Amino acid sequence: xxxxxxxxxxxxxxxxxxxxxxxxxxxxxxxxxxxxxxxxxxxxxxxxxxxxxxxxxxxxxxxxxxxxxxxxxxxxxxxxxxxxxxxxxxxxxxxxxxxxxxxxxxxxxxxxxxxxxxxxxxxxxxxxxxxxxxxxxxxxxxxxxxxxxxxxxxxxxxxxxxxxxxxxxxxxxxxxxxxxxxxxxxxxxxxxxxxxxxxxxxxxxxxxxxxxxxxxxxxxxxxxxxxxxxxxxxxxxxxxxxxxxxxxxxxxxxxxxxxxxxxxxxxxxxxxxxxxxxxxxxxxxxxxxxxxxxxxxxxxxxxxxxxxxxxxxxxxxxxxxxxxxxxxxxxxxxxxxxxxxxxxxxxxxxxxxxxxxxxxxxxxxxxxxxxxxxxxxxxxxxxxxxxxxxxxxxxxxxxxxxxxxxxxxxxxxxxxxxxxxxxxxxxxxxxxxxxxxxxxxxxxxxxxxxxxxxxxxxxxxxxxxxxxxxxxxxxxxxxxxxxxxxxxxxxxxxxxxxxxxxxxxxxxxxxxxxxxxxxxxxxxxxxxxxxxxxxxxxxxxxxxxxxxxxxxxxxxxxxxxxxxxxxxxxxxxxxxxxxxxxxxxxxxxxxxxxxxxxxxxxxxxxxxxxx
Numbered sequence: 001x002x003x004x005x006x007x008x009x010x011x012x013x014x015x016x017x018x019x020x021x022x023x024x025x026x027x028x029x030x031x032x033x034x035x036x037x038x039x040x041x042x043x044x045x046x047x048x049x050x051x052x053x054x055x056x057x058x059x060x061x062x063x064x065x066x067x068x069x070x071x072x073x074x075x076x077x078x079x080x081x082x083x084x085x086x087x088x089x090x091x092x093x094x095x096x097x098x099x100x101x102x103x104x105x106x107x108x109x110x111x112x113x114x115x116x117x118x119x120x121x122x123x124x125x126x127x128x129x130x131x132x133x134x135x136x137x138x139x140x141x142x143x144x145x146x147x148x149x150x151x152x153x154x155x156x157x158x159x160x161x162x163x164x165x166x167x168x169x170x171x172x173x174x175x176x177x178x179x180x181x182x183x184x185x186x187x188x189x190x191x192x193x194x195x196x197x198x199x200x201x202x203x204x205x206x207x208x209x210x211x212x213x214x215x216x217x218x219x220x221x222x223x224x225x226x227x228x229x230x231x232x233x234x235x236x237x238x239x240x241x242x243x244x245x246x247x248x249x250x251x252x253x254x255x256x257x258x259x260x261x262x263x264x265x266x267x268x269x270x271x272x273x274x275x276x277x278x279x280x281x282x283x284x285x286x287x288x289x290x291x292x293x294x295x296x297x298x299x300x301x302x303x304x305x306x307x308x309x310x311x312x313x314x315x316x317x318x319x320x321x322x323x324x325x326x327x328x329x330x331x332x333x334x335x336x337x338x339x340x341x342x343x344x345x346x347x348x349x350x351x352x353x354x355x356x357x358x359x360x361x362x363x364x365x366x367x368x369x370x371x372x373x374x375x376x377x378x379x380x381x382x383x384x385x386x387x388x389x390x391x392x393x394x395x396x397x398x399x400x401x402x403x404x405x406x407x408x409x410x411x412x413x414x415x416x417x418x419x420x421x422x423x424x425x426x427x428x429x430x431x432x433x434x435x436x437x438x439x440x441x442x443x444x445x446x447x448x449x450x451x452x453x454x455x456x457x458x459x460x461x462x463x464x465x466x467x468x469x470x471x472x473x474x475x476x477x478x479x480x481x482x483x484x485x486x487x488x489x490x491x492x493x494x495x496x497x498x499x500x501x502x503x504x505x506x507x508x509x510x511x512x513x514x515x516x517x518x519x520x521x522x523x524x525x526x527x528x529x530x531x532x533x534x535x536x537x538x539x540x541x542x543x544x545x546x547x548x549x550x551x552x553x554x555x556x557x558x559x560x561x562x563x564x565x566x567x568x569x570x571x572x573x574x575x576x577x578x579x580x581x582x583x584x585x586x587x588x589x590x591x592x593x594x595x596x597x598x599x600x601x602x603x604x605x606x607x608x609x610x611x
Contacts, residue, residue: 035087041230043074046085052077053091054101056232061091063100065155072104073231075201098125098158101231105174106188107203109140109148112156118148120166121159123174123189125233128163138169138211168524169207170214170563176204176227179212187227191611192216192561198224210521216561263568264309265596266603269293273301273603276590278581279331279338281362284312285581285588286338288329289603291315297325300342302364307583309605316364319344326356332386334412337361339391341373341382355382355395359414373408374420385436390417390471392441394434405432405445409471421473433490435497437511440468442497446486462486464499466513480513489541493534493556500530500541506554520558523550533580533587535610540587542567542578549578549591551608562611568593568604576601586610 038044040057052070053061064070093099103110105121109130118136119127130136136144151159163172171177175188176196185204186193193215267273269291276289285305290298299320304313319326321344329342338360345353355374359367373393374380380395390411397404405424409417423443424432432445446464464487467479485507487499496508496516504527508517527543527550534540538561541552553562567589568575578591587608592601 034084035090036081036083038081038083038091043080044083044091045080046083046088049085052080054231055091056094056234058094059091060094061088062094062098062232065100065152065158068108068149069101069103072107072203073101073228097160098233100155100158102158102233103149104203104228104231105233106172106176106205109136109144110151110159111148113150113152119159120172121174122163122172123233124161125159126161126163127159128172129165131165131167135166135169139166139171139175139207140205168214168563169211171205171207171211176200177207177212177215178204179209180206186215187222188215189218189222192218194218194220194222196224196227197221200224200227210524213521213558214560214563216555216559217557262309262606264305264605266303266305266309266311266590266605267291267301267315268602270600272298272600274298274592274601275328275577276579276592276603277329277331278579278588278590279333280581280583280588281333281338284362285583285590285605286331286333286362287590287603287605288318288331288338288340288342289592290327290329290342291317292600295322297322298327300326300329300340302331302338302340302360304362304364305588305605307586307588308607309588313363316360318358318360318364318366319370328381330382330384332384332391334359334386334391335388337367339384339386339410339414341384341393341395343377343380343382343395353377353380355380355393357384357391357393357410357414368414371410371414371416373416374406381432383433385434385441387436387441387471392434392436392469392471394423394432394441394443396430396432396445405443407434407441407443407469407473409473418472423469423473423475424467424479431486431488435490435492437468437492437497438494439511440470442492442511443467443469444482444487444490444497444499446488446502448486464501464507466497466509466511468511482509482513483507483515483519485519489530489532491532491534491539493539498532498534498539500527500532500543506539506541506558508556508558517556517558520554522552522554522558522560523564525564529577531579533582535582535587536584538610540580540582540608540610542580542589542591544575544578544591547574549575549589549593551580551587551589553610567591567606567608568595574601 040055042055045052103121105123109118111118118130171188173188178185185196187196271292273291278287288302291301292298300318302316302318324344326344332339341357343353343355354372357371377397380397382395385392393408406420407423408419434443463484464482465479469475485501485503488502489500491498498508504523505519506522509515530543532541539554543550549567551567552564555561575591575593581588590605593604594601
């Protein structure tokens with residue numbers, strides 16, 4: 001496309017070179033008084049030359065490669081100052097890229113003339129490749145191709161930083177976005193969105209609700225003019241107006257830089273170390289898992305880790321039943337030590353097994369005897385919660401159409417107070433978990449779809465249910481239906497119950513079943529075996545997908561703070577049962593993995609910062 005402007009721009013490397021030659025042969029006898037005073041951010045040109053330059057913070061001149069670049073930053077030429085050409089030496093060219101001004105982030109897509117690859121422009125003179133046409137269309141509309149600008153080879157180095165490839169339809173830093181049907185425009189900064197005060201001049205992209213919700217709300221606003229305040233993209237502060245109307249200066253960097261966390265190998269048993277569980281004590285993580293080291297059957301082991309995964313207490317064997325399989329442990333902190341539930345059985349098929357409880361101190365030493373809560377159970381997967389004075393335990397058995405869910409309560413010394421009371425009569429109940437909500441033990445479970453014969457009528461509504469009991473297993477009301485999506489992980493955040501559902505969604509609700517967040521999408525991909533923890537003000541979610549551990553951080557309103565990211569550092573391994581804890585400052589993630597050419601699965605740990 002051809003443009004006709006009163007002021008033109010440098011269009012080639014040869015043009016820059018020629019201008020430099022001309023400047024060399026012009027006599028330089030101008031006094032300082034002949035040169036106007038310019039400051040960083042000023043625009044200038046010289047007589048009889050149409051090129052426009054911008055001064056960066058080092059008072060070096062940057063050229064505009066094309067008028068299309070200029071107008072992504074400025075409305076007109078009213079700010080351009082004409083100076084004598086003998087003053088140009090006061091403002092040398094940069095010695096390193098960028099040598100010129102780039103397109104404003106989020107305004108255009110770019111490609112080098114000789115390649116079909118298309119890139120977005122991000123803050124900091126960064127270019128990031130678009131992974132597919134689907135991503136381009138989702139972020140920049142059906143007419144995305146019309147927004148692609150060819151960049152000549154000589155100008156390509158000005159995009160001096162290379163970002164990660166965009167493989168998901170998640171709005172990137174520097175974009176202006178809105179939802180269809182809404183007049184509100186948001187600016188993406190540091191991977192969160194700020195409401196824009198005023199009407200931006202151009203380049204607002206309309207995205208889907210899902211793409212919009214992928215970016216967390218910063219609950220603040222940003223001035224329209226600040227978006228255009230630093231065309232150099234080297235050093236700029238962005239004024240943000242928070243809820244208290246005070247001005248906050250955001251770091252100039254376009255993204256949070258976090259020191260790379262390290263995956264820590266916890267076990268080296270040489271067999272199968274599987275099914276970990278994790279709990280924070282206030283000072284360290286206690287983890288338990290099933291381990292068949294030195295035996296044909298698995299035993300329950302314990303280790304104490306610091307916040308970064310360093311061992312404080314080495315592996316301690318908790319159970320000693322070599323003829324039985326001890327498995328499916330779950331651990332909870334009790335203010336002085338840990339309580340553990342697990343199940344045991346004698347054959348390779350988990351039938352006629354038991355649900356057991358044991359207490360340990362923070363060094364892994366057993367306190368008292370193992371307590372048997374139930375026998376003749378089938379794959380019970382017991383769950384445990386501490387209420388400040390004792391332990392509530394639930395389990396479900398058998399795993400068939402005659403399912404029953406039972407509850408026991410043990411005091412702080414591990415003595416049974418209430419034993420094996422059936423608390424859920426629905427035979428279709430599954431994925432049963434228990435927590436203490438400050439008043440009652442809350443049991444959340446799902447009812448899955450039934451396999452019906454011709455003419456059969458469904459006996460229940462598919463979805464998530466809540467049932468609350470006291471330590472005597474008494475309830476003041478029957479089960480409550482929550483949502484049609486099926487919960488498979490569950491937490492209490494101090495005011496609401498929060499579930500991760502099998503549709504890759506998250507819901508938040510109160511004890512009366514009123515939903516504050518309903519089926520908020522947290523991933524476009526299928527997640528299995530998830531776990532959830534409440535951090536300081538957000539939820540950390542881990543899950544397994546395609547043999548990899550994934551992590552997602554979600555805000556209390558259901559928006560995503562940290563997108564679905566890979567946690568384990570080796571692909572093509574079989575990772576399983578990821579579990580997550582919170583130390584008060586960061587997440588701790590533990591899982592079982594066959595990486596490192598292990599003869600069997602081993603336990604791994606990684607700390608993960610909250611954003």
